Amino acid sequence: MHKKPNEHAARASTSSLEKEALAVALRRECAAFNAYALAFRGSGSMIGKHLELKYAHSLRVLQNAEAIAMGEDAFRHNPLAKRALLMAALYHDLGRFEQLARYQTFRDADSINHGLLGAKLLRDKRFLSEETPQLRRLVRAAVLWHNRLNLPQGAPEPLATVSKALRDADKIDIIGVLNEELHPGHEPDKTIVLELRNDPKQYSPKALEAVMAGRAVLYADMESVNDFRLLLCSWVFMLEFGSSLRLLVRNGYMENILASLPPGQDMNKVRARVHNRLRDRTRH
Ligand SMILES: [Fe+2]
DSSP, X not given: OOOOHHHHHHHHHHHHHHHHHHHHHHHHHHHHHHHHHHTTTTSOHHHHHHHHHHHHHHHHHHHHHHHHHHHOHHHHTOHHHHHHHHHHHHHXXXXXXXXXXXXXXXXXXGSOOHHHHHXXXXXXXXXXXXXXXXXXXXXXXXXXXXXXXXXXXXXXXXXXXXXXXXXXXXXHHHHHHHHHHTOTTSOXXXXXXXXXXXXXXXXXXXXXXXXXXXXXXXXXXXXBHHHHHHHHHHGGGTOOOHHHHHXXXXXXXXXXXXXXXOSSHHHHHHHHHHHHHHHHHHOO
């Protein structure tokens, strides 16, 4: 049935009001996040630099999340899911600040699970206090799950969709940041590459096997910086949404990472495997 013109107009104005309300709420939460991050400024210059990077990362993950939400029906038709995704993107690394200040590392295995810490801080520090309890629960759960290897089976909707998109948005920016650090010939920042050895020829057979099988390389299987490159390559199999892969292709980071792999047959196979995946998933 056709809608009358005034019904169309009413709908359009509701959605523009919704958009404006979401923009206001996001500005409010960005200010709260900024105030929280600023409090860690005095924690030493090395820490200050890395926390500033995490702050900038969080804002870029928010931008990636906005791009995914715009490209996917699951968010275009569900304002609650979209709102939860954007808030979760902003706050997903909240736990990183206390983690680095307390333990001087981003390695969860040597310190604390930063997803769990972030979810606790969201509650204890009363972030999102003007949002509904339902939205707060969604954001906390998505933050808690954002750094797990796999999402729990049978997660309810819209939490499962929000979590998948958050993990995509996060991965895309990590690929971008590492792309800057992993230029051949550049000595990468040790904290960013998780203190891995930088031997230009070395790579682990386990990491290679995982990429070729279309599985995520495990953090625990990384021995050198090249394994980090392979881990980033393996994420093309983990990204859930077509919009995420298109964003990745558009920004060109994956090409640079592929070009920075060491020479040899093994790595040629990796390049072909990754290119095939990108081609298959970004076709319209
Ligand atoms: Fe992140």
